[in-house]
Amino acid sequence: MKICVFCSSSRNLPAIYPENIKDLAFRLGREGHSLVFGGFASGLMETAADGFAEAGSDIIGVIPETLVSPGRHLHKGCTQVIRTADLAERKQKMIEVADGLLTLPGGVGTLDEFFSTLSMIQAGELDKPVVLYDPAGFYEDLIRWFERAGGENFLVKPAADLFTLCRTAEEVVRAFAGKA
Numbered sequence: 001m002k003i004c005v006f007c008s009s010s011r012n013l014p015a016i017y018p019e020n021i022k023d024l025a026f027r028l029g030r031e032g033h034s035l036v037f038g039g040f041a042s043g044l045m046e047t048a049a050d051g052f053a054e055a056g057s058d059i060i061g062v063i064p065e066t067l068v069s070p071g072r073h074l075h076k077g078c079t080q081v082i083r084t085a086d087l088a089e090r091k092q093k094m095i096e097v098a099d100g101l102l103t104l105p106g107g108v109g110t111l112d113e114f115f116s117t118l119s120m121i122q123a124g125e126l127d128k129p130v131v132l133y134d135p136a137g138f139y140e141d142l143i144r145w146f147e148r149a150g151g152e153n154f155l156v157k158p159a160a161d162l163f164t165l166c167r168t169a170e171e172v173v174r175a176f177a178g179k180a
């Protein structure tokens with residue numbers, strides 16, 4: 001299965017996140033999955049690509065031309081590169097190419113990508129597994145928001161019908177098991 005990973009490109013994150021993500025990525029790669037990601041060697045994007053590369057997986061980097069600059073480097077493990085005009089096209093291409101979607105800790109861009117997939121599922125435009133990985137309670141406030149939004153009928157579908165919440169790497173591996 002081609003797993004699209006949405007995550008932070010920020011550097012200098014608390015060590016618990018890169019440690020968890022590299023282990024998870026290696027395990028997913030070892031299970032026969034490949035990676036679709038934002039393409040750059042930065043932050044958790046780089047960490048995830050490193051883990052898949054160590055497992056010998058195919059790695060598809062999707063690069064928006066608007067972000068290409070002298071200070072940004074393509075991850076050395078990319079076995080395929082797809083270039084897009086901008087971030088919106090990159091997000092759409094990543095979703096299109098992937099068989100499943102995995103959201104790791106991240107910021108505004110990561111949440112934009114995650115919520116776009118959920119909106120597409122609610123609209124009946126997407127039928128792919130979506131996993132939210134919550135190491136170290138990173139997404140606890142977001143999970144509470146989903147509980148409240150669902151409880152007060154703001155969601156068309158219950159959160160459990162939109163995505164699978166995983167708190168450990170093993171849960172993520174199981175969520176994608178048998179889909180390689």
